[in-house]
Amino acid sequence: xxxxxxxxxxxxxxxxxxxVLRGLGATVREVRVPGDLDGLDGLVLPGGESTTMxxxxxxxxxxxxxxxxxxxxxxxxxxxxxxxxxxxxxxREHLGIMDILANRNAFGRQLRSFEADLNVKGLEGxxxxxxxxxxxxxxxxxxxxxxxxxxxxxAVAARQGRVVAVAFHTELGQDDRVHRLFLADVAASGGxxxxxxx
Ligand code: GLN
Numbered sequence: 001x002x003x004x005x006x007x008x009x010x011x012x013x014x015x016x017x018x019x020v021l022r023g024l025g026a027t028v029r030e031v032r033v034p035g036d037l038d039g040l041d042g043l044v045l046p047g048g049e050s051t052t053m054x055x056x057x058x059x060x061x062x063x064x065x066x067x068x069x070x071x072x073x074x075x076x077x078x079x080x081x082x083x084x085x086x087x088x089x090x091x092r093e094h095l096g097i098m099d100i101l102a103n104r105n106a107f108g109r110q111l112r113s114f115e116a117d118l119n120v121k122g123l124e125g126x127x128x129x130x131x132x133x134x135x136x137x138x139x140x141x142x143x144x145x146x147x148x149x150x151x152x153x154x155a156v157a158a159r160q161g162r163v164v165a166v167a168f169h170t171e172l173g174q175d176d177r178v179h180r181l182f183l184a185d186v187a188a189s190g191g192x193x194x195x196x197x198x
Pocket of ligand 1: 135
């Protein structure tokens with residue numbers, strides 16, 4: 001059975017994530033209220049604007065349910081992928097799902113948007129072309145966090161259990177390997193048939 005992936009759809013480029021995921025065979029549900037989280041096998045927090053997204057999460061009462069979802073099922077909970085603003089949403093000062101501290105708009109004014117070839121741990125083959133749009137980097141991280149990629153010595157991708165955060169946009173461009181990695185996590189955690197709901 002196709003895994004059911006939720007994409008937080010309060011703000012940002014959730015539609016682009018939806019089409020990549022559908023292209024890879026997942027069933028996609030846009031998440032706007034807590035009830036939309038029921039029965040998900042995985043969740044994507046898209047890029048956008050983290051202040052607006054945070055206000056939306058608070059307005060809809062989603063913060064608690066999102067944290068519960070991350071914790072459900074033991075170590076790491078259900079797989080979550082956060083991209084750009086989604087990385088910020090996962091950090092200690094926002095949802096607190098990952099033991100990281102994001103530095104917003106970290107690359108500075110003149111470098112607001114750029115692309116870089118990244119060697120990402122866990123991805124085979126050629127470097128991944130990362131699209132950075134007013135991107136954050138990971139300024140601090142705890143011992144349970146593995147850094148997966150860096151740009152100029154700054155951490156731009158990390159994993160903690162089943163939660164992966166990337167500072168770049170994985171949903172733009174041709175390379176869908178980060179989404180594939182996420183869906184592999186979903187499959188490995190039983191997504192598609194045996195996900196616990198309690
Ligand atoms: N700069 C945005 C923020 O701080 C993130 C940018 C993005 O998601 N592309 O929320």
